[in-house]
Amino acid sequence: MRKDVRILLVGEPKVGKTSLIMSLVSEEFPDEVPLRAEEITIPADVTPERVPTHIVDYSEAEQSDEQLYQEISKANVICIVYSVNNKKSIEKVSLVSAVPLILVGNKSDLVEHSSMETILPIMNQYQDIETCVECSAKNLKNISELFYYAQKAVLHPTGPLYCPEEKELKPSCIKALTRIFKISDLDNDGTLNDSELNFFQRTCFNTPLAPQALEDVKNVVRRNMMDGVKDNGLTLKGFLFLHTLFIQRGRHETTWTVLRRFGYDDDLELTQEYLFPLIKIPPDCTTELNHNAYLFLQSVFDKHDKDRDCALSPEEVKDLFKVFPYMPWGPDVNNTVCTNEQGWLTYQGYLSQWTLTTYLDVQRSLEYLGYLGYSIIYEQESQAAAITVTRNKRIDLQKKQTQRSVFRCNVLGARSSGKSGFLQAFLGRNLQRQRRIREEHKSFYAISTTYVYGQEKYLLLHEVMPDIDFLTETDLACDVVCLVYDVNNPRSFEYCAKVYKQYFIDSKTPCVVIAAKSDLHEVRQHHSLSPHDFCRKHKLHPPQPFTCSTNEAPSKDIYTRLTTMAMYPHMAQADLKNSTFWLRASVGATVFAVLGFAMYRALLKQR
Numbered sequence: 001m002r003k004d005v006r007i008l009l010v011g012e013p014k015v016g017k018t019s020l021i022m023s024l025v026s027e028e029f030p031d032e033v034p035l036r037a038e039e040i041t042i043p044a045d046v047t048p049e050r051v052p053t054h055i056v057d058y059s060e061a062e063q064s065d066e067q068l069y070q071e072i073s074k075a076n077v078i079c080i081v082y083s084v085n086n087k088k089s090i091e092k093v094s095l096v097s098a099v100p101l102i103l104v105g106n107k108s109d110l111v112e113h114s115s116m117e118t119i120l121p122i123m124n125q126y127q128d129i130e131t132c133v134e135c136s137a138k139n140l141k142n143i144s145e146l147f148y149y150a151q152k153a154v155l156h157p158t159g160p161l162y163c164p165e166e167k168e169l170k171p172s173c174i175k176a177l178t179r180i181f182k183i184s185d186l187d188n189d190g191t192l193n194d195s196e197l198n199f200f201q202r203t204c205f206n207t208p209l210a211p212q213a214l215e216d217v218k219n220v221v222r223r224n225m226m227d228g229v230k231d232n233g234l235t236l237k238g239f240l241f242l243h244t245l246f247i248q249r250g251r252h253e254t255t256w257t258v259l260r261r262f263g264y265d266d267d268l269e270l271t272q273e274y275l276f277p278l279i280k281i282p283p284d285c286t287t288e289l290n291h292n293a294y295l296f297l298q299s300v301f302d303k304h305d306k307d308r309d310c311a312l313s314p315e316e317v318k319d320l321f322k323v324f325p326y327m328p329w330g331p332d333v334n335n336t337v338c339t340n341e342q343g344w345l346t347y348q349g350y351l352s353q354w355t356l357t358t359y360l361d362v363q364r365s366l367e368y369l370g371y372l373g374y375s376i377i378y379e380q381e382s383q384a385a386a387i388t389v390t391r392n393k394r395i396d397l398q399k400k401q402t403q404r405s406v407f408r409c410n411v412l413g414a415r416s417s418g419k420s421g422f423l424q425a426f427l428g429r430n431l432q433r434q435r436r437i438r439e440e441h442k443s444f445y446a447i448s449t450t451y452v453y454g455q456e457k458y459l460l461l462h463e464v465m466p467d468i469d470f471l472t473e474t475d476l477a478c479d480v481v482c483l484v485y486d487v488n489n490p491r492s493f494e495y496c497a498k499v500y501k502q503y504f505i506d507s508k509t510p511c512v513v514i515a516a517k518s519d520l521h522e523v524r525q526h527h528s529l530s531p532h533d534f535c536r537k538h539k540l541h542p543p544q545p546f547t548c549s550t551n552e553a554p555s556k557d558i559y560t561r562l563t564t565m566a567m568y569p570h571m572a573q574a575d576l577k578n579s580t581f582w583l584r585a586s587v588g589a590t591v592f593a594v595l596g597f598a599m600y601r602a603l604l605k606q607r
Contacts, residue, residue: 004052007150008071009104011081012088016106018057019137020081024147029138035059048148049155055147075099077130077154079146083107084115084134100153103132104146109139124165130158156252160268162244169244172268173255179323180262181239183373188303188319191233203376204261217242262376275370276363277382279389286390287362288406289355293386296374301350311344324371329353336443338427349427352447355458359406360445362387397508400570406458407566410475412466413484414495418516419463422484422546425554426461450556450563459563466495476503479566484514485531485543493525497534510565511540514558518545 009017021037022030036059044052056071063071072078077100084105103123105115114134123129130153135142158164161173169177184192184200192200197217198208209217221228221238224245228238246254263274281287289297304320305312312320321327336356337349345353358365369375369383378385396402413419421431423446446461461482464475481504483496496513504511513535515522525531531543544561548554 004054005049005077005151005154006054006056006075007077007079007147008056008058008075009079009081010058010068010072011104012083013060015081015083015086016137017081018059020104020106020135020143020146021055021057023137023140024055024143027140029140036062047151049151051151051155053147053151077102077150079104079150081106082115083110085110099128100130100157100159101126101128102130102146102150102153105132105134106137108134108141109136127159127164152253156256157266158247158252160266161252161255162247167248169240169247173243174240176259176262176264176268177240177243177255178236179371180258181236182323183262183376186299186303186377188306189233191230191235192239193233197234203379204258220245262373263370270370274382275367277366277384279362279366279384279387281362281389282392284392284394286404286406287358287365288388288390288404289358289365289386290388292378293369293374294351296369296372296378296386297351297354298347299377300372301347305347309340311340311342311346312350313342313344317345323373324368328368331441332443335424335427335441336445336447338448348449352449352458355406356445356447356460358387359408359460397570400568402567404567405456406460407480407563408460408462408478409480409482409562409566410462410464410478411482411484412464412475412496412499413482413514413516414486414489414492415466417466417484417486417489417492417495418514418546418548419484421548422482422514422516423461423463425546425548426459426556426559428553429548430552430554431549448559450560452560452564452567457563457567459559459566471499471503478509479569480562481509481511482514482562483511484516485525486517487515487522487545488517488520490523490526493531493534494527496531497527497529500538505538508569510569512558512562512565513540513543515543515545517547517549519547519549 009020011017018033018035018037019030021040022033025040037055037057039057040055042053042055044050047053056075058068058071079102081104085107103119105119116132116134119132123132131149133142133146133149135146137143161170162168163170181192182188184196184203186196186199187193194211194214197214201207201209218229218232218234218238221234221241225237225241228235228241234242243255243258246252259268263270265271279287300320301312304316306316307313317329318327321329333353334343334345337352338346339349340346354365354368357368366383366387369386374383374386375381380386390402390404396404411419411422420442423443424433426446426448444463444465447458449456450459451457462478464471483500485492485496500511513531515531527534529537534540535542544558546554546558
């Protein structure tokens, strides 16, 4: 909504511009009329739209053309005044403007006929003309209405919404209203039932509709079109028809109220304030989705999982993102999170991708939640209400506990050491499934859930490019480090040793060495110390054997260990090596994973 309205009155001399302003202010026709009225400011609390309104008079006798152009550039609506009893003043109406125009036929008290017949051809020729008002400054006819329409032309313009020549909504308006319909269609059945219509009504106008009023609205649609109502619910066609009807009857403000409630500006684009609400993230803090955000995203998943198979097919994903101006997820997403055997996003994979986006790029996450209408559906001030900013990591270390749910593990190693395989194995893919991945769809991230002490946590793996001399702060900033080497390549461990000594030897970040491809023959590494001796010397875990060349999905034990180390970096290596500690940490992980999935399926059945 604009902060103020600036109305400029222009026209030929003696048409009554100044008289109109003075009659509005004094509520009587002035005995003496100056050449030009001073600028009038009407406070917000006395205007129908609660917006400050400035009324500016222009006098050709007192002002130059340059001053006129300056006033035009500042105005957001121009009233072109003519005298209804002077045909020449009508013919001289000038219509070059980038803002809405109101044609004002003054001195209607001097004639018995209307000037509309003369004006209509002009209105049909120029789309910027919002309306024409005939009035009389002398007998105060339509004076208040004139300035109300001028104010309305600024706050609720017709131009972006409707094409009068075609008598239909403009494509950009249809696109915006279609998104609003899809967001409001909470069960995704293609119609707005009474409950959804009432929620929409409360959201936009702060008041529900009585049952009879709802029925009256649907009856209006039924009388005018065949497929506007289906199964007693309002279809998209019916929804668009109602807004066309509002506009045709001069109730533009109804449609604009809806558009602005759903985040649109005067150009029918979602505002930056709506998509990117302010959120402060102090240094060394991370961003996560909170409980309400996950509930909302679960409802969005459920809404589009039409076949109830707990996975989103490519068609279902496409349907979910129809409220976006672009497709936000590419083919690499399927190699970043868990999918089913068909390669479709599972429920867990879907939530994992949202978690990843929020952790890596919270602004992007806010934008996506905005497209989905989070703040509207959950009646929050903005999408920022969906985000938890974690406390500083140093405080976690001091208190020896954390409330965080997402932990980052950076995976480093020489080329072909098995890093990508390590990431894909976390998503349950053995070597056979990994070979189906196309190189151009490769992802350098993998994220999924693990369970530590029965608590569900997200572990985010990031494969770092193996350029030892150019590791950035992002490459180094994490909760735990994986140093991966190929047991079958004698030059592979050298890289791990160099990276550790150069970047992590004095770091408090826990490090784990992974002996990848452990199903192959282990060869002697070309390093002064063997991997085992190196780990012993630097008080690290012994190298953890790992392979994804298995018939079943690879074991997830190592990922539980990594998550535990990320959660408890303060613990001594001796404690972490203790098998009882690991048993306690991972106990119930499989049970909790199966239980969580079973509970989701049970919820689906109830629906």
